[in-house]
Amino acid sequence: MTKSVLPSVDPMTLTPRERVDLWLAKFESALSDRDLDRVAAMFAVDSFWRDLVAFTWNITTVEGRDGITAMLGAQLGDTDPSNFRTSEVLEGEPSEEAEGITSALIEFETATGRGKGHLRLRGDQAWTLLTTMEELKGHEERRGTHRVNGAEERAIEEREFGDSRQPFVLVIGGGQGGITLGARLRQLRVPALVVDKHERPGDQWRNRYKSLCAHDPVWFDHFPYLPFPENWPVLSPKDKLGDWLEMYTKVMEVPYWSSTTCRSAKFDEESEEWTVVLDRAGEEVVLRPKHVVLATGMVGKPHIPAFPGRDVFRGEQHHSSEHEGPDAYSGKRVVVIGSTNSAHDICQAMHQSGVDVTMVQRSPTTVLRAETLRDLIADMYSEDALAAGMTTEKADLISAALPYKIMPEFQIPIYAEVAERDKDLYDRLEKVGFKLDFGDDGSGVPMKYARRGGGYYIDVGASDLVADGSIRLASGEVERLTEDAVVLADGTELPADLVVYATGYGSMNGWAADLMGQEVADKVGKCWGLGSDTPHDPGPWEGELRNMWKPTQQEALWFQGGGLAQARQYSLYLALQLKARYEGIPTPVYGLPEVHHLS
Structure with missing residues (x-):
């Protein structure tokens, strides 16, 4: 040569x-x-x-x-x-x-x-x-010069799937992850169906506690094809975001079955297709897609610790994912176990409704003021960034360009500055006993999010309430529940009529275990995390988020998760992988990781 x-x-x-x-x-x-x-x-x-x-x-x-x-x-x-x-x-x-x-x-x-x-x-x-x-090449999205003349296909596909047609891709979960992936697949002409247990698209947000809002600023959270309008609030209220998801599903013609739950899914290696049994509003439907995507968020099933005494507690108790708000608890005593985003939001709403509320902090938490977060990403996601020519697409490329391995060395000095900038807030929190950290190595929220998907609070007002005592604070491990109290390891008793468990979620492969069996879940292994060998993220080093948006050890099973920004960005790469397989384009996969942890 x-x-x-x-x-x-x-x-x-x-x-x-x-x-x-x-x-x-x-x-x-x-x-x-x-x-x-x-x-x-x-x-x-x-x-x-x-x-x-x-x-x-x-x-x-x-x-x-x-x-x-x-x-x-x-x-x-x-x-x-x-x-x-x-x-x-x-x-x-x-x-x-x-x-x-x-x-x-x-x-x-x-x-x-x-x-x-x-x-x-x-x-x-x-x-x-x-x-x-x-x-x-040859399979470009249907936009710009490739746009269609005007025929709506969604209604036809929704009607015919499961009868005369089969979807090539079945997306289980119709929140932002499932809907954005469905929109991508629609533009790429891949027959796909999104199914979700809720009555309407967006109910995943509408049905949460009333005070919930997105903690990331609007410029960071745009959807593909249809960005939020210029008058959209900086922090999206949950009901407004739910309405946007419903509108987006219709306008982007995403085939979507609501009130649909998945009972089981089994992959046949000979036919290379799944048999999926669904309950669609009480009617059994069997689909045979070639690929299944679990788009159930970045987390698995709600995790409630097995504290002794839960069976004897006479009051109400539920996980934060089931919490609807403070209205029913006027005059009640509420204990919220946990100290990250959901715990703070729930406590703040309880206090604003005049409810006596106590937060139980069991481990150190990273606190980052929403205004500070906005400033940290302002060079790429803000009005000023847009005015300087920084489009969302360009910002996404730049943010994706920094490998996870060296990300901490960029973040550590940033969070050292944050500690000085917001020193007054941190001093006041520590004075009342709130345990703060910026992660194991001081790299802050981005690395905690990648490593464990939590452990932090983006402060939209609750931290001041903790610091001034409006939200009571208790620290330590929970030893047990009695008939009417939560008892900590040091003997402290917290009287309670309601206990809210803001205690996080399991791995996404927990959903795979429910639908496909434990063998498939174990074959796939733990989802999320980098293998950083830090709390909740055991080694060895893997370098990318486990199992997300890419081939897994289970053929034709994919995971789509993350926040609004990741739903926008990574739905493209997952959709392209599925499109290539739909068109029969060879896709030799390099670097399919080994499974080191089951959950």
Whole structure:
């Protein structure tokens, strides 16, 4: 094979744009020549390549030159990448510029698709590379020049599924994750059906406690295709968000069966299809999709600790997921066990309704003021960011470009500044005995979210109520319940007429166990977490969220979860993987992880 030769140039004499262009040209040349040693030499020793479907048909991060060489050795021939080009050089932070770091957004093509990405150069070597698939050639989304003339297909599919037609994909769970995935699959012309137990789309939000609102700002939470309007509140109230989900389902023509529960699902390896038994408003329906997606949120079934005495407690007790609000508890004594988002929201609403409420904190909690969070992401998700040309799509690419392995070193100094900025609040909380932390390593909310999916509170007003004693605070483990009280390990008795367990949820594979059997759940293993070997996230290191939006050890079973932002961003990559399989496009998966933990 004749190898490509590019002229030698001192990269440090070039402009940032020229440096990126030169690196991409050399990179493409080495890939074209299938010269893996030359490719590896273009990356720093401590480099990372994060790929979202484009090269690996997976969501995976390879680390170091050996990891990059191994991945390309397996995938390069099928991927056949080309046409790498710079779309925009990004203005770096002063600290990055001082270290010789240049960042840019890029575009490229593969044999089957078109992609976008992000490149971070340190000198003339790549430190981090992100590659993402954006569309499949010949199977573009039906928008822009590919839009349809006007025929509505949703009603036909809803009527015929289970009778004369079968969905290729069945999505179980019709919250934001299921609905956004359904919208993506609709645009890609993949026959798909979303089913949910609630009466209407959006009831997943409407039926929660009255004070609930989204804790992320509106700019972070936009939906694909239809962003929130410009007059939408910064923090979305739950009922308003529920109405948006219902409207979105109709406007985006998502085939959706409400009042439908899944009784069982079994995969046949010979026919390579599922047999799924549904209860649709009291009628049994059997579907035979090729793929099943569990879109039941980022968590599994509600977790209620087996405290001694729960069976003798005479008052009311329920999990926070079943809590409807404070109206029925005027004059009652309420104990909320837990100290993260739901616990604070419920306590705040109880206090505002004049209810005597006590929060029980069992472990340290990260508290981050909503205003501070807004400032932390303002460069990418805010009105000012939009005015500066930072679109949601661009912000999503930049946020996805930072590998999880090095994310803590970026977050630790940020949260050190947060500790100083909001020192008055933290001092007042600690004075009343509230236990604070910023995670095991001080990396704050983003890493707690990725590692364990919780352990923090985005403060929308309750922290001041805790600090001034309006919300009573008790600390320690729960030893038992009596007929009329919660007793802590130190002997403290908290009289109670209602106990709310804001104690979190299990792993998403718990739903798989219920529907498909424990064998399938164990085959898939624990969902969420990185393998960081921190509390609630046991090692070994995996580098990406377990089982999310990518192939699992159970053929044709997928998980779609996360918050509103992740529903927007990662629904695309899951939809493209399913579309490729629907069209019969080869999808050789690289890096399917081993299962290390069952739940």
